[in-house]
Amino acid sequence: MAPEVDLFVPCLTDTFHPRAAAATVAVLEHLGCRVHFPDDQTCCGQAHRNAGCTDDAAALIRRMAQVFTGERPIVTPSGSCAAMVARHAVDLVPGDDPDAPAVRSIAARTRELSRFLLDDLRLDVTQLGARWPGDPTTAAWHFPCHLRELGGDRAALQVLAGIEGLRVAPIPDAERCCGFGGTFAVDEPAISGALGRDKARSFLASGAEILICDESGCALQIAGTLSRLGHRPRLVHFAEVLAESLGLAIPGEEIVP
Amino acid sequence: MTAPARGPARSVDGEPTLFPRLPFEWRVRTEAFLADEQIQRAVGEATDVKDRGRRAACASAFGDKLAALRSHAADVRQHAIDHIDHYLEVFVQAAGMAGARVHFAVDAAEACAIALEVARSHDAKLCVKSKSMVTEEIRLLEAFEEAGIETVETDLGEFILQLDGDAPSHIVMPMIHKDRRAVSRAFVREIGGEQTEDPERLTAVARKHLRGIFRRADLGITGGNFLVAETGTIVVCTNEGNGRFCATAPPHQIAVVGIEKVVADLDGLAPLLKLLARSATGQPLTVYTQFLTGPRRDGETDGPETLDVILLDGGRSTVLARPDVRSALRCIRCGACQNVCPVYRKATGHAYGSVYGGPIGAVITPLLRGIANYPDLPAASSLCGACREACPVDIDLPGMLVALRADRVVARNLPRGKRWLLRALRSALATPRRMRGAQRLVSFLLGVAADEGMIRDLPGPARGWTRERDLPAPARESFRARWRRLQRGGTR
Amino acid sequence: MTDRAAFLTRLGEALDRRPRDPVPRAPLLAEALVRRVAAGSLLVDRFLAEVAAAGGETARAPIAELASITAARLATLGIHHAILDADAERLGMREACDRAGIVLVPLAEAPEAAAGITGVVAAVAETGTVVLDAAPGTPRGTSLLPTTHVAIVLEEQILPDLIDALRLPGEMPSSRVWVTGPSKTADIEGVLVTGVHGPARWIVVVGTGSG
Numbered sequence: 001m002a003p004e005v006d007l008f009v010p011c012l013t014d015t016f017h018p019r020a021a022a023a024t025v026a027v028l029e030h031l032g033c034r035v036h037f038p039d040d041q042t043c044c045g046q047a048h049r050n051a052g053c054t055d056d057a058a059a060l061i062r063r064m065a066q067v068f069t070g071e072r073p074i075v076t077p078s079g080s081c082a083a084m085v086a087r088h089a090v091d092l093v094p095g096d097d098p099d100a101p102a103v104r105s106i107a108a109r110t111r112e113l114s115r116f117l118l119d120d121l122r123l124d125v126t127q128l129g130a131r132w133p134g135d136p137t138t139a140a141w142h143f144p145c146h147l148r149e150l151g152g153d154r155a156a157l158q159v160l161a162g163i164e165g166l167r168v169a170p171i172p173d174a175e176r177c178c179g180f181g182g183t184f185a186v187d188e189p190a191i192s193g194a195l196g197r198d199k200a201r202s203f204l205a206s207g208a209e210i211l212i213c214d215e216s217g218c219a220l221q222i223a224g225t226l227s228r229l230g231h232r233p234r235l236v237h238f239a240e241v242l243a244e245s246l247g248l249a250i251p252g253e254e255i256v257p
Numbered sequence: 258m259t260a261p262a263r264g265p266a267r268s269v270d271g272e273p274t275l276f277p278r279l280p281f282e283w284r285v286r287t288e289a290f291l292a293d294e295q296i297q298r299a300v301g302e303a304t305d306v307k308d309r310g311r312r313a314a315c316a317s318a319f320g321d322k323l324a325a326l327r328s329h330a331a332d333v334r335q336h337a338i339d340h341i342d343h344y345l346e347v348f349v350q351a352a353g354m355a356g357a358r359v360h361f362a363v364d365a366a367e368a369c370a371i372a373l374e375v376a377r378s379h380d381a382k383l384c385v386k387s388k389s390m391v392t393e394e395i396r397l398l399e400a401f402e403e404a405g406i407e408t409v410e411t412d413l414g415e416f417i418l419q420l421d422g423d424a425p426s427h428i429v430m431p432m433i434h435k436d437r438r439a440v441s442r443a444f445v446r447e448i449g450g451e452q453t454e455d456p457e458r459l460t461a462v463a464r465k466h467l468r469g470i471f472r473r474a475d476l477g478i479t480g481g482n483f484l485v486a487e488t489g490t491i492v493v494c495t496n497e498g499n500g501r502f503c504a505t506a507p508p509h510q511i512a513v514v515g516i517e518k519v520v521a522d523l524d525g526l527a528p529l530l531k532l533l534a535r536s537a538t539g540q541p542l543t544v545y546t547q548f549l550t551g552p553r554r555d556g557e558t559d560g561p562e563t564l565d566v567i568l569l570d571g572g573r574s575t576v577l578a579r580p581d582v583r584s585a586l587r588c589i590r591c592g593a594c595q596n597v598c599p600v601y602r603k604a605t606g607h608a609y610g611s612v613y614g615g616p617i618g619a620v621i622t623p624l625l626r627g628i629a630n631y632p633d634l635p636a637a638s639s640l641c642g643a644c645r646e647a648c649p650v651d652i653d654l655p656g657m658l659v660a661l662r663a664d665r666v667v668a669r670n671l672p673r674g675k676r677w678l679l680r681a682l683r684s685a686l687a688t689p690r691r692m693r694g695a696q697r698l699v700s701f702l703l704g705v706a707a708d709e710g711m712i713r714d715l716p717g718p719a720r721g722w723t724r725e726r727d728l729p730a731p732a733r734e735s736f737r738a739r740w741r742r743l744q745r746g747g748t749r
Numbered sequence: 750m751t752d753r754a755a756f757l758t759r760l761g762e763a764l765d766r767r768p769r770d771p772v773p774r775a776p777l778l779a780e781a782l783v784r785r786v787a788a789g790s791l792l793v794d795r796f797l798a799e800v801a802a803a804g805g806e807t808a809r810a811p812i813a814e815l816a817s818i819t820a821a822r823l824a825t826l827g828i829h830h831a832i833l834d835a836d837a838e839r840l841g842m843r844e845a846c847d848r849a850g851i852v853l854v855p856l857a858e859a860p861e862a863a864a865g866i867t868g869v870v871a872a873v874a875e876t877g878t879v880v881l882d883a884a885p886g887t888p889r890g891t892s893l894l895p896t897t898h899v900a901i902v903l904e905e906q907i908l909p910d911l912i913d914a915l916r917l918p919g920e921m922p923s924s925r926v927w928v929t930g931p932s933k934t935a936d937i938e939g940v941l942v943t944g945v946h947g948p949a950r951w952i953v954v955v956g957t958g959s960g
Binding site (some may be wrong): 299302303306318322325326329332333336337339340341342343345346349355359361362363367411412413414417430431432436437440456457459460461463464467468471488489490496497498499501502504505506516521522523524525526527528530531538540541542543544545546547548549550551552553554555556557558559560568570574575577578 | 751752753756757758759760761762763764765766768772773775776777778779782783785799803856861875876877878883884885886888889890893911912915916920921922923924925926927928929930931932933934935936937938939940942944945946947948
């Protein structure tokens with residue numbers, strides 16, 4: 001029986017990196033899942049929670065819990081939003097609140113994509129049959145800080161290791177924050193900018209041709225910084241790399257490039 | 258021949274480095290230090306070395322038990338803090354039995370007054386002090402200097418800072434921001450040291466100078482890393498031996514210790530001591546771990562004849578009263594969170610305008626000295642979580658920073674631009690329809706502004722973004738729009 | 750000055766505790782997690798390896814020759830003066846130093862270049878630590894003031910783990926110090942320098958076999 005999953009596409013991914021979400025659909029379907037996209041969804045409230053706007057964050061998470069009903073796993077291509085729902089959502093709603101059971105439910109069901117592939121679908125990366133289309137190349141993978149809250153290991157990297165013709169290594173100094181940090185990026189532009197330049201230079205020094213970044217916020221920060229420094233490398237989500245290496249059609253790609 | 262009194266050290270903004278005018282705005286300093294290549298290099302390299310040392314030492318000593326050990330250490334600290342009134346009572350009894358006098362100070366002024374009274378009662382003229390953050394916190398040195406009692410820092414780093422009219426910028430490596438040239442200049446100028454920039458020679462100069470002072474000092478002042486309730490013991494961890502000198506050579510000793518340092522018993526020290534030095538410097542233990550229980554006893558020929566212990570509240574009781582941040586008091590001052598923090602490494606210690614910088618400082622400084630006085634510090638974090646991962650006693654520093662940010666929101670104390678941005682975002686995300694509308698609007702506006710897919714200049718509160726980097730333009734079609742299109746086309 | 754009762758009551762109030770509220774037992778030490786060295790291991794080897802790792806110089810000698818080998822070692826290092834504490838005297842260091850031509854001096858008159866020779870109350874294999882207690886006859890300064898500190902350890906004094914050192918029987922002395930290495934600093938640009946305030950040279954000699 002095909003596992004059924006709900007897809008949660010965070011607001012930044014939705015707005016800036018829709019192809020990552022579409023590739024997520026392609027990969028999940030390729031692995032036998034039926035993907036549902038509850039189209040009433042908006043946002044998990046992470047930005048508000050991190051900014052200390054607790055009431056706004058609570059309202060958004062309640063809303064999310066009312067949209068994602070049922071029992072299906074909720075899969076999202078963003079580690080930080082997965083951490084928000086899985087780790088922090090329950091703290092925003094009192095335990096005796098009428099919405100609390102629904103919030104606990106989404107917290108228990110939410111998975112970051114790479115973890116879902118390995119832990120829930122038990123993907124055997126050696127049997128993946130994925131091959132990088134085009135000449136063998138090297139890619140640098142960005143470690144998004146929020147993976148720390150989800151157990152810290154690098155599931156995406158494990159999956160990517162199963163792709164033939166693509167050598168993937170973390171960006172040197174992987175665990176140092178790229179400086180995005182949500183409102184931090186505009187609250188503290190000087191420090192955020194300096195951290196972004198360090199990350200961009202680490203990527204450039206790695207000599208990799210492709211930058212794999214699974215977090216939309218980090219992707220804006222790193223791509224924007226590289227651009228300011230005069231570089232425009234290809235930047236993709238690991239789901240896109242996987243879909244392309246599996247030769248999958250990415251939904252919607254036929255019309256909009 | 259010793260450091261002249263010169264008033265508090267001042268920073269790039271002209272304000273006293275650790276005790277600036279309040280409310281403190283950290284931006285002026287941050288930007289100055291970011292532009293200072295020497296500080297950036299010195300702090301970057303030193304924190305890197307210590308961070309690597311910590312990781313290697315903890316991994317080799319504890320392997321996969323590390324997480325459980327940290328959690329055990331956290332339990333030991335938390336238990337003592339949750340019953341701190343009880344354990345301080347036990348400590349006072351035991352320390353009193355051993356002959357120490359224990360005093361209670363509600364705030365810095367009271368702590369200094371008690372220390373001065375003790376010093377005067379011994380007719381002290383020259384004091385030696387070992388490295389202690391809490392004495393920085395209460396500005397003890399300034400109080401003694403104002404009272405005309407000469408007081409010399411004896412930790413090498415602190416001694417150099419004192420000569421140079423500077424202040425510590427890291428919990429464990431106080432002069433992390435200075436290089437050997439600065440040390441050499443200070444020694445030549447202040448104590449007639451030889452012309453050398455060799456750390457070994459410079460250290461020898463300091464040793465010789467400070468030996469003379471130790472011989473003459475009539476009062477030693479130390480801090481304390483832990484207080485052991487069951488035995489009335491003060492634990493002092495040092496590498497140089499100055500802490501030992503301060504508790505050996507002068508005829509009298511004062512120890513100033515924050516109340517939160519208490520642990521129930523000696524057993525409880527085992528996980529803490531095993532983690533402390535490894536987390537701080539990568540050593541298995543500091544070179545000297547002293548257990549001081551009362552003054553010297555009958556028949557002993559050295560050590561202080563009197564020991565006065567001053568227990569400081571200094572705002573800690575307000576932290577105790579808040580369950581959401583109380584566990585910040587577990588902190589054992591190892592500095593690991595500073596070494597690993599991307600923001601500390603760039604802003605550097607003096608940018609925090611307080612004795613405690615880095616993630617733990619961004620939490621406890623606003624708590625101890627008032628959130629309205631340090632409104633920027635809780636926001637000065639990308640919440641990357643590296644500090645939480647490094648903390649040997651499992652303090653949820655990012656969670657506390659978020660809690661303090663919420664305080665500021667509740668107090669309606671956010672900058673206008675940010676408040677506007679968050680409100681607009683909240684409103685746009687309230688329903689899918691509004692979200693679609695907002696996405697279309699943003700996509701249109703940014704699309705127009707974009708040049709080859711990048712926006713180079715934004716107005717209003719978003720200017721901070723484009724001051725530093727470009728903003729990639731949003732996609733022409735959001736995922737949700739794409740999904741609806743596919744649904745309408747019958748493929749979904 | 751704030752009085753103790755008022756001070757502690759304030760803290761109790763902050764915690765929302767009443768003065769007579771019971772205090773649960775402190776967490777028991779999780780020995781399985783914390784202990785790194787079990788009893789019965791090869792303690793001497795581990796201890797000396799850790800001493801060396803901490804920057805100490807090491808030697809071992811059968812107990813019968815312990816004093817003479819220690820004194821001879823100091824003589825070859827060019828050390829002409831030594832300070833003994835009561836434990837070192839008991840171990841025969843006075844006679845051994847006389848034979849080796851090392852002049853014994855009292856602590857108060859010792860030149861810095863002297864060696865301070867002490868016994869220990871215990872040692873710890875886990876970290877290469879020696880434990881020194883202040884008491885009549887064993888002042889704090891012997892191991893601190895001179896540029897060289899020699900600690901003489903008997904094999905049976907070596908405990909496996911720091912846990913065991915925290916559980917030494919008897920009441921706490923006025924000063925107990927765990928020494929793990931020569932005096933060190935890295936305050937100037939992170940460069941490691943030994944001998945800041947305390948000894949630059951730390952020598953640990955273990956006497957093996959029964960005494």
